[in-house]
Amino acid sequence: MTDARATALVVEDDATTRTLLAGLLESIDCDVDLATDGEEAxxxxxxxxxxxxxxxIVLPKMSGIDxxxxxxxxHPxxxxxxxxxxxxxxxxxxxxxxxxxxxLSKPVIPNRLRQAVRSCLRR
Structure with missing residues (x-):
């Protein structure tokens, strides 16, 4: 990864969870976009x-599985x-x-999410 901020998309229909996840990503210097359903994602x-x-996984219009x-x-x-x-x-x-x-299971443990994100960014 370069010095540029990592880009992240949070796909979550629950507003409270979406805000929490976006905040956790922003706390580790990610540029965050949001989607509320599978089609928008x-x-x-x-x-x-x-x-x-x-x-x-459970989203309106189109599930996370879809x-x-x-x-x-x-786009594999x-x-x-x-x-x-x-x-x-x-x-x-x-x-x-x-x-x-x-x-990751909900409710998300913040440190577990941060570890998963950092691990993914190292790939």
Whole structure:
């Protein structure tokens, strides 16, 4: 990584969680964009390159699973930048999408998220 700020996309429909995740990313010097549903996320992912994507699974309009399926087909490299943040069974997500960088359970432990982001940025 260069001296430029890392770019991150937070895809989360819950406003409180979205604000928390964005704040954690900003605290480690990331430039953060937000999406509230899967369709909005795909539009942003197709128009800007991100170093990190925090992706919820249960989203309106298009689920996080559908977002990852679309990315696996059209932009598989992006999967390695994804950190899934979900209340669902994270083992199942890892089985379905082994290329994602990390899966974290909600509620997110801030230090665990920071570690996952730093690890992803080192790749």
């Amino acid at each position: 795909l539009v942003q992912l197709r128009t800007r390159e991100y170093d990190i994507v925090l992706l919820d 977002v990852m399926e679309s990315l696996r087909r059209d 490299r992006i999967l390695g930048c994804i950190i899934v943040v979900t209340g669902l069974d994270i083992r199942e997500i890892r089985t379905l999408f082994p290329a994602v960088h990390e899966t």
